[in-house]
Amino acid sequence: MSDASVMALPVEDPEEIEAETGRRFEVNEVAEGADWNPVEQVVLRRRSIRKYKRKQVAPHLIRRILEAGRYAPSQGNCQPWKFVVVRDADMIQGMEDFCVESCRKLSRGLDYANYEKGSLKYVLTRAKAKLFNRLQPNMLHPVPVSAITGIAQGRFAVFHRAPTVVLLLMDKRGIGTPEIDIGICGTNIVLAAHSLGLGTCWIGFSKFLNQSHEWCARLGVEAPYEISEAITVGYPIGDPTRPIPRETHEIAWFEGGEKRVLY
Amino acid sequence: MALLSKTERRHFPDWDDAAQCLYQRVTIDLEVCDGCKLCTVVCPANVLELFGDKGKKKVRVKENHRGCISCNNCRAICDTGAIAATRPYDFVGFYRQLGRGDFSMPRKF
Numbered sequence: 509m510s511d512a513s514v515m516a517l518p519v520e521d522p523e524e525i526e527a528e529t530g531r532r533f534e535v536n537e538v539a540e541g542a543d544w545n546p547v548e549q550v551v552l553r554r555r556s557i558r559k560y561k562r563k564q565v566a567p568h569l570i571r572r573i574l575e576a577g578r579y580a581p582s583q584g585n586c587q588p589w590k591f592v593v594v595r596d597a598d599m600i601q602g603m604e605d606f607c608v609e610s611c612r613k614l615s616r617g618l619d620y621a622n623y624e625k626g627s628l629k630y631v632l633t634r635a636k637a638k639l640f641n642r643l644q645p646n647m648l649h650p651v652p653v654s655a656i657t658g659i660a661q662g663r664f665a666v667f668h669r670a671p672t673v674v675l676l677l678m679d680k681r682g683i684g685t686p687e688i689d690i691g692i693c694g695t696n697i698v699l700a701a702h703s704l705g706l707g708t709c710w711i712g713f714s715k716f717l718n719q720s721h722e723w724c725a726r727l728g729v730e731a732p733y734e735i736s737e738a739i740t741v742g743y744p745i746g747d748p749t750r751p752i753p754r755e756t757h758e759i760a761w762f763e764g765g766e767k768r769v770l771y
Numbered sequence: 772m773a774l775l776s777k778t779e780r781r782h783f784p785d786w787d788d789a790a791q792c793l794y795q796r797v798t799i800d801l802e803v804c805d806g807c808k809l810c811t812v813v814c815p816a817n818v819l820e821l822f823g824d825k826g827k828k829k830v831r832v833k834e835n836h837r838g839c840i841s842c843n844n845c846r847a848i849c850d851t852g853a854i855a856a857t858r859p860y861d862f863v864g865f866y867r868q869l870g871r872g873d874f875s876m877p878r879k880f
Binding site for chain 2: 540541542543544552555556557558559619620621625637638641642645649650651653654655658663664665668744745746747748749750751752753754755756757758771
């Protein structure tokens with residue numbers, strides 16, 4: 509590209525252009541301290557639901573929340589997703605059993621808390637775990653490890669006996685970082701679901717299913733797709749929608765030539 | 772100054788040491804709890820239990836649990852407001868929480 513073509517970029521006043529059209533485009537002014545609008549209410553009240561009623565969700569509602577996913581933004585508009593919807597209890601149970609077995613193997617091989625402190629098994633497992641922890645610091649954070657052992661011991665579930673499971677498949681050829689696009693797509697889905705009175709939960713351990721040829725064949729998961737995440741959908745038990753306090757996070761705010769730190 | 776020291780970056784907390792893995796602490800106001808049992812049902816990690824005599828049951832956190840996942844659903848579902856999360860989770864070393872302020876309800880700006 510020549511310098512001239514770079515220089516030719518128009519430097520026009522967008523507001524002037526808008527005025528020239530003769531149409532009126534009002535700015536929506538929101539007053540300070542205004543009430544939460546319905547979308548904000550949904551965002552603030554959504555929770556990850558892990559206990560569901562047995563009642564199945566009507567098919568049109570699942571189609572409806574997937575529409576919200578379909579309209580998610582993605583890098584280069586590449587839309588690197590595909591959905592697998594599982595609504596048969598025995599099939600979900602089969603997926604659960606496979607993931608539980610994977611957790612059992614992982615827990616046995618890595619979680620030294622399973623063994624008597626000071627025993628040879630403890631010492632060896634701990635040495636291995638510390639090395640893997642360094643190599644895989646995200647996957648082997650204490651929280652998922654404790655969940656994996658909880659699942660292995662039957663204290664915690666993978667798909668939480670939800671009546672519907674939506675698997676989010678990622679096209680590995682997506683533009684840039686398709687993992688992020690899957691996250692945005694799923695966020696649209698869970699927020700839309702909450703607005704319809706449904707409960708949802710992200711299931712990262714669904715990724716274990718990628719390791720099973722049998723399950724990949726049955727679910728129709730093949731390259732260039734892989735299971736990136738799953739979302740369980742059902743009706744929540746009780747009404748867990750009360751807003752609760754959350755941690756505040758540091759905000760660096762640059763304005764007027766100054767930096768302020770807010771929370 | 773780096774946010775995490777060299778020692779911290781190398782220290783992966785022991786999964787079986789409660790002093791290194793600080794899970795969320797939930798406290799229950801027994802004056803207010805009416806023993807409705809809903810929180811024990813929704814707790815995915817099964818760390819809450821009822822205790823006390825029939826008709827006067829209250830909820831408590833099980834002893835020696837290794838499982839609260841800080842989901843806060845017990846608090847969100849409690850009609851009486853008896854449950855409060857009094858400690859966020861945190862870890863020593865590599866996973867120490869950074870840049871966090873106090874807990875706050877949704878704030879209208």
